[in-house]
Structure formats: structure tokens, C-alpha cells
Amino acid sequence: MAAISLALIKQVREDTGAGMMDVKKALTEAEGxxxxxxxxxxAKGIQAAGKREGRKAQEGTIASKVVESGEGQVGYxxxxxxETDFVAKTPKFVEFADSVLADAVKAGADNADEVLAAPSAEGTVKESVEEAAALFGEHVKLGQFAKVAGEHVEIYAHKKSAEMPPSIVAMVATDEAGAAVAHEVALQISAMGAKWLTREDVPADVVESERRVATEKSQAEGKPEKIIPRIVEGRLNAFYKENVLLEQQFxxxxSKTVNDLFKQVGGKAVAFARVEVGKGEEE
Structure with missing residues (x-):
């Protein structure tokens, strides 16, 4: 029997678009x-994974976990x-998502590219995802990835309904004292979708854009020129209160802000993340 080399597998994969394991099985059966x-x-009707690439995968689930580290905890x-929520809610798909998470944690991945490159049962996570397309009969892809670290990490996973897997995951990293209100803050992140922790974290170009829009809007409304700067600052503050976690109303x-919650317990937040199914980059 001829040896089933990686080069041979690659050749057949490129010619057929079939998954790695399907190619390996076919080559073994065909004795090379x-x-x-x-x-x-x-003959087996194995659909090429490549044919699914044009189909959008905007449903799915989010697997999350907190692990202990030398400095505290890390949330992934x-x-x-x-493509469909029908597949997303199946136990096998949820189990697959958990396996991707486990591979990411084991590799200590810091971004989505590192998750895809992480070792898995099928070689790499990227290859496992490609194999999953054949298993589930739909386009499957890795979406968003988030990681936060601190003395304490709290995770809240939100489900749209009881039969569905998590569609929103909110994570917040705090110091030890801040852990007392971390759960409430995680709920806040899930519901209100803050984008930045503090106003200092808002990129300068975003601030400049908001300032420009506020100025032009004030001018279009016919506001007196001398009070426009004050109006613009007021509108900027409203933007911060909507988008900055610590400045949001609880x-x-x-009557309280999220920052007030932390002040009450003498703690602080150091990082947060929010992942929502289908809200990542467009395919």
C-alpha cells in the first residue's frame, strides 16, 4: 500500500475541496x-468545504471560561x-465550540490568529474548523476572540432563550476588592454594550470625529457661535456616558454610575470585553 503522505492529502484537498479527514479516509480506502x-x-457526496465559503455564518455560540494564572485569573x-441557529443549538456544535476554547486556553492564545494556529486533535484549530464544515453541513468559522486578565475575572453568558447556547458573553477583570461588584458590572456590560473602560481609552480620532459632528450639528441648529463650544462639550460628555463603561449610568x-459601584467597595476595573454572536467583522 502506498504511503499516505501530507503532500498527497494536500493535492486531493486542493482538487476536491473536501476536508482533511475525508481525504485521508478516501486515500486510505483507495490505497493511495x-x-x-x-x-x-x-460517490459519498462529500461537499467541498470551499463551496460553503460564500455562505455567511452569522449564527453560532460563544464558549467562555475563567482560568487561574500566576497573577490572578484570565478570562477567555x-x-x-x-449559518443557522438550528445547527448552533445542537449539542455537538456546542461541544465543538468548547473544544476550540480548550485549544485556545491550552495555547494561551492572545488573538484569533493564534487560536487558529493552536494545536488541536485535527492538527490545528484552523483545520478542525474546516473539518467541522463537513460535519455540520454548513459554513463554519471562527469569529471573535476576547481575553482579559486581572486579580479577579467575572463572566456573564447571556442566552436569548433557554434552548439556545450563549449569544452574548461579557467579561470584566477587576482587582480583589472590585470582585464584590463584578457580577453586576458584567450584567451591565452585556446589556449596555460599552466600548471603552475610561474616556482616556477612547481613540483620539474617534473623539475628534464626535467633536466635529457635534460642532456641525450645533451650527446647523443655528446655535449662537459663542455658546457652541459649551454645547459641543456637553454632547461629548453625553457620548462618553453612553460608550464608556465607568461613566455609564448603572x-x-x-442615580449611580458604574464607577460609583467600584468606589463603594474600594475596588476598580482593569479591563472588560463583550462578544456578541454575529457582530464581528463581515465575511
Whole structure:
């Protein structure tokens, strides 16, 4: 029997678009005969993964976990997308997402590219995702990835309904004292979708754009020129209160800000992340 080399597998994969494991099985059955392996793939009706690439995968789930580290805790969240929520809610798809998360944690990945390159049962996570497309019969892809670290990390996973897996995951990293209000803050992040922790974290170009829009809007409204700077600052402050976590009104008690919650317990937040299914980069 001819050896089933990686080069042989790659050749058949490129010619058929089938997944790695399907190609390997076909080549083994065909005893290394490439032409016969292609026939077997066609006969079994194995759909080329490449043919699914044009189909959008905007459903899915988010697997998340907190792990202990030498400095405290690290929170991971990995979005895995499918085309339909029918597939997303199946136990096998949820189990697959958990396996991707486990590979990301084991590799200590810091971004989505490192998750894809992480070792997995099928070689790499990237290859496992490609294999999953054949398994589930839909375009499957790795979506957003988030990681936060601190003395304490709190995770809140939100489900749209009881039968669905998590569609929003909010994570917040705090110091030890801040852990006392971390759960409430995680709920806040999930519901209100803050983009930055402090106003100092807002990129300068974003601030400049908001300032420009506020100025032009004030001018279009016919506001007196001498009071426009004050109006612009007021509108900028409103922008911060909407988008900066620590400046947001606390949902359960609007008389307080999120920062007030931390002040009450003498703690602080150091980082946060929010991942929502289907809200990453467009394909």
C-alpha cells in the first residue's frame, strides 16, 4: 500500500475541496490511488468545504471560561459561527465550540490568529474548523476572540432563550476588592454594550470625529457661535456616558454610575470585553 503522505492529502484537498479527514479516509480506502480517492469522495457526496465559503455564518455560540494564572485569573471567550441557529443549538456544535476554547486556553492564545494556529486533535484549530464544515453541513468559522486578565475575572453568558447556547458573553477583570461588584458590572456590560473602560481609552480620532459632528450639528441648529463650544462639550460628555463603561449610568440604579459601584467597595476595573454572536467583522 502506498504511503499516505501530507503532500498527497494536500493535492486531493486542493482538487476536491473536501476536508482533511475525508481525504485521508478516501486515500486510505483507495490505497493511495489519487484518481480513485477522488471518485470515492464524489460517490459519498462529500461537499467541498470551499463551496460553503460564500455562505455567511452569522449564527453560532460563544464558549467562555475563567482560568487561574500566576497573577490572578484570565478570562477567555471564543465565538464559533454557523449559518443557522438550528445547527448552533445542537449539542455537538456546542461541544465543538468548547473544544476550540480548550485549544485556545491550552495555547494561551492572545488573538484569533493564534487560536487558529493552536494545536488541536485535527492538527490545528484552523483545520478542525474546516473539518467541522463537513460535519455540520454548513459554513463554519471562527469569529471573535476576547481575553482579559486581572486579580479577579467575572463572566456573564447571556442566552436569548433557554434552548439556545450563549449569544452574548461579557467579561470584566477587576482587582480583589472590585470582585464584590463584578457580577453586576458584567450584567451591565452585556446589556449596555460599552466600548471603552475610561474616556482616556477612547481613540483620539474617534473623539475628534464626535467633536466635529457635534460642532456641525450645533451650527446647523443655528446655535449662537459663542455658546457652541459649551454645547459641543456637553454632547461629548453625553457620548462618553453612553460608550464608556465607568461613566455609564448603572442600569439597576440610574442615580449611580458604574464607577460609583467600584468606589463603594474600594475596588476598580482593569479591563472588560463583550462578544456578541454575529457582530464581528463581515465575511
Amino acid at each position: 490511488d489519487v484518481a480513485r480517492a477522488k471518485e470515492i469522495i464524489r 471567550a471564543v465565538e464559533v459561527n454557523s 442600569v439597576k440604579d440610574p
